Amino acid sequence: MENVLVKRESGKFYSKDEKIKRDLAYAWGSWEKEAAKRIGKRGLDLFVSILALVLVMSWLFPLLAILIKLDSKGPVLFKQLRHGLDNKPFYCYKFRTMVANEEADSKQATINDKRITKIGKFLRISSIDELPQIFNVIKGDMAIVGPRPHTMPMNLEFAKSIDNFMSRHAVKPGITGLAQSKGFRGEVNDFIDIYGRFRLDVFYVEKWCLLLDLKIILLTMKMLLGKNPKAY
Numbered sequence: 001m002e003n004v005l006v007k008r009e010s011g012k013f014y015s016k017d018e019k020i021k022r023d024l025a026y027a028w029g030s031w032e033k034e035a036a037k038r039i040g041k042r043g044l045d046l047f048v049s050i051l052a053l054v055l056v057m058s059w060l061f062p063l064l065a066i067l068i069k070l071d072s073k074g075p076v077l078f079k080q081l082r083h084g085l086d087n088k089p090f091y092c093y094k095f096r097t098m099v100a101n102e103e104a105d106s107k108q109a110t111i112n113d114k115r116i117t118k119i120g121k122f123l124r125i126s127s128i129d130e131l132p133q134i135f136n137v138i139k140g141d142m143a144i145v146g147p148r149p150h151t152m153p154m155n156l157e158f159a160k161s162i163d164n165f166m167s168r169h170a171v172k173p174g175i176t177g178l179a180q181s182k183g184f185r186g187e188v189n190d191f192i193d194i195y196g197r198f199r200l201d202v203f204y205v206e207k208w209c210l211l212l213d214l215k216i217i218l219l220t221m222k223m224l225l226g227k228n229p230k231a232y
Helices: 016-071 118-126 133-139 152-161 165-170 191-207 210-225
Strands: 005-009 012-015 077-083 089-095 143-145 174-176
Touching: 016 118, 016 133, 016 143, 016 210, 077 152, 089 133, 133 174, 143 210, 152 165, 152 191, 165 191, 174 210
Parallel strands: 143 174
Antiparallel strands: 005 012, 077 089
């Protein structure tokens, strides 16, 4: 009686053993599809990052390093702990755009922020300050496209007012994301602002694919060519 008929589809009956085999085959097929997506995404991340490293960072990094050093005291790179995949902390890299200060982890940059250096203002407006995150991508901490990583104190604060806020870390954080391609960037001014970013991040987590990544990259490039009042 173990081989009892348990399911009917399209006028056909399947035994219990056959159903188990079909379920396993479906699960294996889903796993293969997901694995292929992740391999493809990682391949895109490495291709774009290495291309940018060779064609842009190879000459831009030493030039900016000199300008940053001449402008103010401190390191060329600024590193900050942020939440990554599955909420695991990692050090996120940026070109330093501020003078050394104790509020870097807790206070967002604001319009006419006195902490921002002269070269730092240009780097922030142009988003060039984010380029060192290419190293994060190569290391595997980040992706080219994914939800932008907030500072850890900000993350914990936002999680108090938005249910399942940390679920946005079900994928790797990105240098750019769906929210950024739609105009969300810079200082978070109110609940509507952060909730709008969260909704787009969750949509990306649930629907991501290589085609969507490419679309977000193109939209981001278009955004960078225009003026954004939130860039400061």
